[in-house]
Amino acid sequence: MLPERFDKIDIAIPKGVRIVGHRLFKLFKTLEEINIPEGVEVIEEEAFFGCEALKKVILPNTLHRIGKGAFAVCDSFEYINLPVGLQQIEAYAFMGCKKLRCIIIPKTCEVIGRSAFVGCNNLEYIILLNPNLEVTDIGLTNKCVIVRDNKEDDKAGGKCEFIQ
Incomplete structure (x- = not known):
């Protein structure tokens, strides 16, 4: 039997936390949902690595x-909304x-x-809202299309209409 913390399907990080630590949730195989509260500034290396049920x-x-590798091998999510204010996505994230x-x-x-984004074989579009970002x-x-779009629009010209 797994320890209790590995049986959870959702986790709410308490307010006041500024950093989600190195490998904190690594290999939580049952974790389906995570709500990271306002105030968190950094998700460290491999924090959610291998959370295969994370949707x-x-x-x-x-x-x-x-x-680096913060969400690597999270096999279940189709989209993720990256917040305005994000400055850096490290290698293998x-x-x-x-x-x-x-x-x-x-x-x-x-x-x-x-x-x-290596190994993201179903990735169809990357919408870049920063026109000067080097990629x-x-x-x-080869099937992934990079779209440069200066609009601050969640739909980014309809390319990612399934992002909620």
Whole structure:
């Protein structure tokens, strides 16, 4: 039998937390939903690595950095809303997110790390709201389209209509 913390399907991080720590939720196989409250500024390396059942992630507008491999091998989510205010997506952040179909990178993002999306084989669109953001070697498949869109519109020209 698994320890109690591994049986949970949803977790609410308490208010007042500023950092989701290194490997804090790594390999929580049953975790389906996480609500990260306002005030959290950093999700550290591999914080949610291998949370294969994770379907819903709510990120705060206070988030500035998503660490290396933070959501790697989270096989179940199709979308994730990255908040305005996010400045950095580190290497391998979404590696192996096999069902991820579309992602909108906010205007405030200045860095996308190497191979951030490697293994995201169903990724169809990356919408970049920062027209000056350099995108090289981030691990995209040939079928993924990068759209540069200066609109602050969640729908980004209808390309990611399934993002809620």
